[in-house]
Amino acid sequence: MTTELVSTSYELVDSIRPKKAIRAPLRILDPARSKLSTVETKRIISVLDETIFKIELVSVFSHVIENLDDFKPFLGPDLTGAFREHLRLSNILECMLSHPEEENMLYIGSGKGTFFGLVDPDGHLTLHVQGLKSSVRNILRLLYTNTVACQALKEVSYTRDPSVHKFIHCLSKQRGFLFEQLLTTPLEEKEKSRFLYEVFQRDKKNTETAATLEDELTAAVQNRDEEKKYKVEMEIENWVQKYDIEMIEKQEQVVLAPRLSSVSHVHPAPVPPVYKMSYS
Numbered sequence: 001m002t003t004e005l006v007s008t009s010y011e012l013v014d015s016i017r018p019k020k021a022i023r024a025p026l027r028i029l030d031p032a033r034s035k036l037s038t039v040e041t042k043r044i045i046s047v048l049d050e051t052i053f054k055i056e057l058v059s060v061f062s063h064v065i066e067n068l069d070d071f072k073p074f075l076g077p078d079l080t081g082a083f084r085e086h087l088r089l090s091n092i093l094e095c096m097l098s099h100p101e102e103e104n105m106l107y108i109g110s111g112k113g114t115f116f117g118l119v120d121p122d123g124h125l126t127l128h129v130q131g132l133k134s135s136v137r138n139i140l141r142l143l144y145t146n147t148v149a150c151q152a153l154k155e156v157s158y159t160r161d162p163s164v165h166k167f168i169h170c171l172s173k174q175r176g177f178l179f180e181q182l183l184t185t186p187l188e189e190k191e192k193s194r195f196l197y198e199v200f201q202r203d204k205k206n207t208e209t210a211a212t213l214e215d216e217l218t219a220a221v222q223n224r225d226e227e228k229k230y231k232v233e234m235e236i237e238n239w240v241q242k243y244d245i246e247m248i249e250k251q252e253q254v255v256l257a258p259r260l261s262s263v264s265h266v267h268p269a270p271v272p273p274v275y276k277m278s279y280s
Contacts, residue, residue, distance in 0.1 A: 041182040048175045055168055056157065057143055057150070058136060061086070063159040074152035079142050086135040093128045 036042045064071050065087050072080050143150050184192070 036179075036182055044182065045175070045179055048171070048178065052168060052171050052175065054140060055164070055171070057140060057153055059160045059164045059168075060153050060156050061136075061139070063156055064153065065090075071149075071152060074149050076146065076149070079139065079146060079149055082135070082139045082142055086132070086139060089128065089132045089135050093125075093132060096125060096128060 036045065061083070064075075065083055068075075068080065068083055068087075071083075075083065143153070
């Protein structure tokens with residue numbers, strides 16, 4: 001059974017791959033082809049896509065059953081009847097699990113060969129579980145032929161349990177990773193690994209070189225700052241010394257000025273006249 005009649009909500013990796021050209025040095029990291037070339041690889045991806053699609057549908061069955069009247073116009077009579085039968089089987093199984101003693105079942109805990117930790121000697125529980133599984137497969141078979149019903153179920157994806165959303169997301173990521181791996185041959189994978197190793201080694205060497213240059217730059221800047229600081233300090237010291245000398249000279253001038261002024265105002269004593277004596 002294939003899912004070609006109904007498009008899944010999962011976006012295929014090969015349909016969303018970037019179309020723009022990649023720089024030549026990095027082309028080795030991109031798969032050499034964009035489509036799967038062998039039947040085996042196509043089958044692997046097809047099975048995974050179908051699994052994701054089934055989980056998307058089955059995870060909203062409970063919501064559909066709870067609102068069956070609202071979904072009738074989209075489901076049609078066959079699917080509506082199938083969902084009602086599924087509800088009936090679910091109720092019977094729930095009743096059996098609620099009262100195992102009435103069905104001659106014994107609870108022994110989880111273990112190999114047991115359902116829900118119960119021993120089922122008469123096989124009633126096993127029979128009902130198989131019936132419920134068959135009901136799910138029947139509903140999926142009918143949904144594959146009813147695109148309107150599938151679309152209606154996809155539109156209520158918000159009703160899923162968060163754990164189911166997470167599970168689908170993980171499967172989708174796994175699908176994308178697997179698709180990339182299937183596009184690459186072993187030889188291409190080996191070449192890619194070699195290229196990545198060389199890139200890693202170059203990056204490691206460049207990192208070491210950059211660290212060395214950074215240390216040298218830091219040391220040079222530190223030396224420059226120290227020289228600049230020393231020069232500034234010397235200029236300041238010279239200026240202070242010059243200022244001190246000028247201040248001392250000014251202070252000396254201030255001290256000597258009054259003395260010089262007082263000396264300039266003192267009148268010299270009169271010199272007595274000298275008389276010449278004559279001897280006659």
